[in-house]
Amino acid sequence: MAPAYLLAGVSAAGAAGCGRETDLAGVVCSLGCKIVELPVTYLGLPLHSGAIPKNKVQGLVDKVVARLPAWRGSMMSRGGRLVWIKSVMTAVPIYAMMANGIPTWAREEIEACCRRFLWAGADASVRGKCAVAWPVVARPYEFGGLGVLDLRLMGLALQVRWLWLQRNPADDGRAWTELPLKVAPEVRCLFHASTNFEVGNGQQTLFWKDRWIVGSSVEDIAPALISLVAKRTRSSQSVAVALQGNQWIRELRGGFSVQAISQYLKLWDAVREINLSPSTPDRLLWRWSSDGHFSV
DNA sequence: AGATCAGAATCCGATTAAAG
């Protein structure tokens, strides 16, 4: 049996009284796990009840710095240092970026480290030695860069991956699928802008938010109409439920503006043509790849 | 050869956003 860790704020549980303590002991007994006080390092990552403290993140930055060659590249050509950056330096933070994401300051410190190494080598200062700005270096060759990984964009992509795994109907059966996922708003925007749903039985697709009507969402077609729907409904009602006896129309509350009426008619037209096929599940498609799959 | 220019990093203060 795989070892499991039950992580709990022991001080909080202790304050709650001994009744809780015995409950806890029962859980520990039946699960065969142990109790650790937060914060803790789990699978090489800092785990914390609140925000991850700065010194834990600093440890990650230090790990990248430690990967600099001992002689600081004084014996390496600039091309050699570039290869080192691409294959070693930028690979170190990938794991942490995938799990939690890393704060802006940490990413900038890692980039500054790579920048100093590439342009200045063993010299301490990089001022005035950079041939081109770092955002240019971090572009693919075909866009005039040196093909170094852009850590900000890679971080976004790695976070989008969680949303993809959560929403992909072809990939269900994950225990955390129904749990709320905490990602940055721009990650959600990127996911929304990059994905289409191909509706089958309509159970996995959100009627109001997802892009499922020939590449656009209800939000795109009828922005004025959206405000008449309860927030909770917007983020939970599936296409299947909404189309069942035109339930979606009953979700519209409040007075219609002229604009809303015209958008309502437009949406009515678009939705009328949709036929669900109960036997096929919905499909989630990544718009930027030919096979519709997301990969990083 | 010396002056000047261009491009980039870094520093610093002010504004804005988030957390408790």
Next chain:
DNA sequence: CTTTAATCGGATTCTGATCT
């Protein structure tokens, strides 16, 4: 509602390339 952190814009600093 206050404190703290993040972000932004402008000023400064630095070096190599170019011009006179």
